[in-house]
Amino acid sequence: MNIAIRKLYYGDIPEDRGGPARESRPEKATDWPLWEIFIRSKQGLDHKHVGSLHAADAQMAIENARDVYTRRMEGVSIWAVESKYIHASNPEESAPFFDPALDKIYRHPTFYDLPDEVGHM
Amino acid sequence: MTSISYLLHLADNALILGHRNSEWCGHGPILEQDIAITNISLDLIGQARNFYQYAAALSGGEKTEDDYAYLRDAHEFKNLLLVEQPKADWAYTTLRQFLFSQYQQILFNRLCQQDDQQIAAIANKSLKEIAYHLRWSSEWVIRLGDGTEESHRRMEDAIHVIWNYTDEMFIPSDYEKEFPGLEAINEMKVQWLDKVKPVLAEATLSIPTSSKTMTGGKEGKHSSHLEELLKEMQSVARAHPGAQW
Numbered sequence: 001m002n003i004a005i006r007k008l009y010y011g012d013i014p015e016d017r018g019g020p021a022r023e024s025r026p027e028k029a030t031d032w033p034l035w036e037i038f039i040r041s042k043q044g045l046d047h048k049h050v051g052s053l054h055a056a057d058a059q060m061a062i063e064n065a066r067d068v069y070t071r072r073m074e075g076v077s078i079w080a081v082e083s084k085y086i087h088a089s090n091p092e093e094s095a096p097f098f099d100p101a102l103d104k105i106y107r108h109p110t111f112y113d114l115p116d117e118v119g120h121m
Numbered sequence: 122m123t124s125i126s127y128l129l130h131l132a133d134n135a136l137i138l139g140h141r142n143s144e145w146c147g148h149g150p151i152l153e154q155d156i157a158i159t160n161i162s163l164d165l166i167g168q169a170r171n172f173y174q175y176a177a178a179l180s181g182g183e184k185t186e187d188d189y190a191y192l193r194d195a196h197e198f199k200n201l202l203l204v205e206q207p208k209a210d211w212a213y214t215t216l217r218q219f220l221f222s223q224y225q226q227i228l229f230n231r232l233c234q235q236d237d238q239q240i241a242a243i244a245n246k247s248l249k250e251i252a253y254h255l256r257w258s259s260e261w262v263i264r265l266g267d268g269t270e271e272s273h274r275r276m277e278d279a280i281h282v283i284w285n286y287t288d289e290m291f292i293p294s295d296y297e298k299e300f301p302g303l304e305a306i307n308e309m310k311v312q313w314l315d316k317v318k319p320v321l322a323e324a325t326l327s328i329p330t331s332s333k334t335m336t337g338g339k340e341g342k343h344s345s346h347l348e349e350l351l352k353e354m355q356s357v358a359r360a361h362p363g364a365q366w
């Protein structure tokens with residue numbers, strides 16, 4: 001059984017308002033938990049989120065992901081994370097979160113003159 | 122020399138089980154498993170095509186792969202009785218897949234070492250698919266066998282019916298006896314049991330002791346289930362001869 005630990009980092013959606021953490025076992029067999037699937041398309045690249053699916057446990061999640069998301073040679077590696085363990089920033093707080101970056105263009109490294117010899121960066 | 126009969130036997134096994142599994146399409150227990158069983162169907166139908174195409178080539182241009190799949194009657198099919206049985210429930214489907222895939226893996230490992238390069242290549246290509254089918258199906262057998270009271274009961278019911286059809290895999294037909302490398306088909310049964318037993322034990326299932334030996338499929342003596350299956354599978358090809366996509 002999973003024990004739900006209520007840990008709220010700044011910006012997380014509290015469990016009672018958003019991201020669901022089911023504490024009890026699903027009642028119906030078809031009521032399997034949701035998993036987020038990440039696929040690495042080539043060696044050396046990052047895993048990228050591709051979608052979600054239902055599965056009874058981690059092993060089944062990876063196999064389902066293989067069948068659902070890698071049928072057309074999309075991947076060389078699969079990660080599965082139970083959705084309830086993903087913590088998300090709160091959309092309601094997007095203004096204080098992200099807007100302050102808007103007027104701080106000096107954070108972009110566009111003010112340096114690059115010598116021609118450096119070429120494309 | 123590889124006989125057309127033997128190729129048709131290999132192809133028919135794959136095609137008929139592929140068709141049976143495809144009956145789950147849109148009816149799977151959950152979307153993800155619906156896709157999984159349909160993928161397995163497509164793998165099997167792909168294997169069947171490879172064998173039919175090779176048989177067609179050996180026929181010297183007399184036949185095409187479609188002729189073999191769509192224009193033969195039940196008595197001309199050489200598949201095991203095992204694969205033509207109705208899909209029944211998920212327990213039955215996954216257990217049958219497991220027992221068949223294990224048989225295929227042992228057989229195809231032998232076919233890989235054949236002098237006939239074509240058959241060795243098809244077997245080699247199929248083995249990767251089979252390894253996945255085996256992994257997928259054995260997990261379901263364990264999950265359901267060692268699951269709830271109901272899932273265990275359904276697996277028990279399934280194994281009691283299916284086991285009657287497993288002996289046929291290891292009773293060689295004439296065209297198998299002629300095929301080099303298959304003389305020791307009994308050895309294959311020992312290997313098969315060695316692989317199957319640990320999974321069944323983990324699934325808390327026991328091998329039925331009072332099973333019958335149902336045979337005849339390899340020689341074209343089939344149950345009425347195959348006729349019904351072919352009636353549906355061949356209906357379009359027979360109603361519109363030579364139709365193209």
